[in-house]
Amino acid sequence: xxxxxxxxxxLAIPVIIGVxxxxxxxxxxxxxxxxxxxxxxxxxxxxxxxxxRQLGLDRPIWEQYxxxxxxxxxxxxGKSMFTGKPVLPQLMETMQNTFILAVAAMAxxxxxxxxxxxxxxxxxxKAIDQVAIVASLFGVSMPAFWLGLMLILLFAVTxxxxxxxxxxxxxxxxxxxxxxALTLAAHLIGVLARMTRSSMLSVxxxxxxxxARSKGATEYTVNYKHALRNALLPVTTITGLxxxxxxxxxxLTETVFAWPGMGRLLVNAISNRDYPLIQGGVLLFSLIFxxxxxxxxxxxxxxxxxxxxx
Numbered sequence: 453x454x455x456x457x458x459x460x461x462x463l464a465i466p467v468i469i470g471v472x473x474x475x476x477x478x479x480x481x482x483x484x485x486x487x488x489x490x491x492x493x494x495x496x497x498x499x500x501x502x503x504x505r506q507l508g509l510d511r512p513i514w515e516q517y518x519x520x521x522x523x524x525x526x527x528x529x530g531k532s533m534f535t536g537k538p539v540l541p542q543l544m545e546t547m548q549n550t551f552i553l554a555v556a557a558m559a560x561x562x563x564x565x566x567x568x569x570x571x572x573x574x575x576x577x578k579a580i581d582q583v584a585i586v587a588s589l590f591g592v593s594m595p596a597f598w599l600g601l602m603l604i605l606l607f608a609v610t611x612x613x614x615x616x617x618x619x620x621x622x623x624x625x626x627x628x629x630x631x632x633a634l635t636l637a638a639h640l641i642g643v644l645a646r647m648t649r650s651s652m653l654s655v656x657x658x659x660x661x662x663x664a665r666s667k668g669a670t671e672y673t674v675n676y677k678h679a680l681r682n683a684l685l686p687v688t689t690i691t692g693l694x695x696x697x698x699x700x701x702x703x704l705t706e707t708v709f710a711w712p713g714m715g716r717l718l719v720n721a722i723s724n725r726d727y728p729l730i731q732g733g734v735l736l737f738s739l740i741f742x743x744x745x746x747x748x749x750x751x752x753x754x755x756x757x758x759x760x761x762x
Contacts, residue, residue: 460750461746472735479730542717557636564641569648570652573652588641588645589646599638600635658682692745692747699744
């Protein structure tokens with residue numbers, strides 16, 4: 453198992469290097485001049501050139517990339533072009549907020565979605581299966597901004613039991629997490645329910661399931677000890693990818709609920725052509741997905757020993 457994990461880590465290194473190249477080039481190809489944005493429309497060309505020189509944008513591209521990589525090795529992502537503050541602390545602060553929201557959404561979605569999928573598969577064709585299919589379709593289809601506004605209207609405006617938005621600073625209140633977490637969880641609940649149902653039905657039709665039943669195994673043993681574990685591989689993939697998506701910032705949900713997370717920070721950085729902040733944010737997103745995929749691969753090997761042996 454250790455050798456398998458080490459191989460996956462080694463394979464991730466060239467991916468990270470490739471990501472740094474793509475991120476650096478992508479930011480440089482964005483339309484607009486950050487020096488002009490900082491200086492303002494009334495600035496002269498001399499003033500714009502001075503700012504460009506101060507930011508190091510007048511140097512050759514290869515020299516800028518070498519400087520970027522050297523600073524990255526030292527965990528120095530530079531300073532924001534607009535606030536003048538170091539990029540890494542800003543990313544960590546907003547990342548903490550997004551992490552809280554993502555974990556809360558996953559804590560709701562994973563058990564609810566998987567349970568709905570299992571119940572739906574076991575009761576295929578029955579009324580409860582039809583209800584579960586409609587409910588999961590609702591969760592998948594509803595746009596986050598619409599569902600968020602409906603939850604605010606119901607729980608914050610009409611019932612007045614939960615806050616409409618914000619994060620509860622300075623005295624953090626867990627009630628502020630509930631509505632945005634439910635908004636994010638709704639889509640994943642629908643996806644997991646449909647995926648679990650489909651995977652369970654596929655496994656329940658296998659020969660070894662019929663063999664287990666013919667040997668007198670109870671339905672509980674067949675469904676939960678034999679079928680469920682083998683049905684979890686595609687569910688694990690979806691869960692891991694979706695968690696990476698949540699950690700990379702959910703702009704619409706954070707905007708609706710005024711949640712100061714990674715998505716809003718990066719959108720503002722793109723609007724301002726803030727190169728260091730964009731580079732740091734996208735690089736952090738990429739690293740998150742690489743780590744999440746590594747964890748999913750390890751879970752694969754744990755769930756299915758055949759992968760580890762290969």
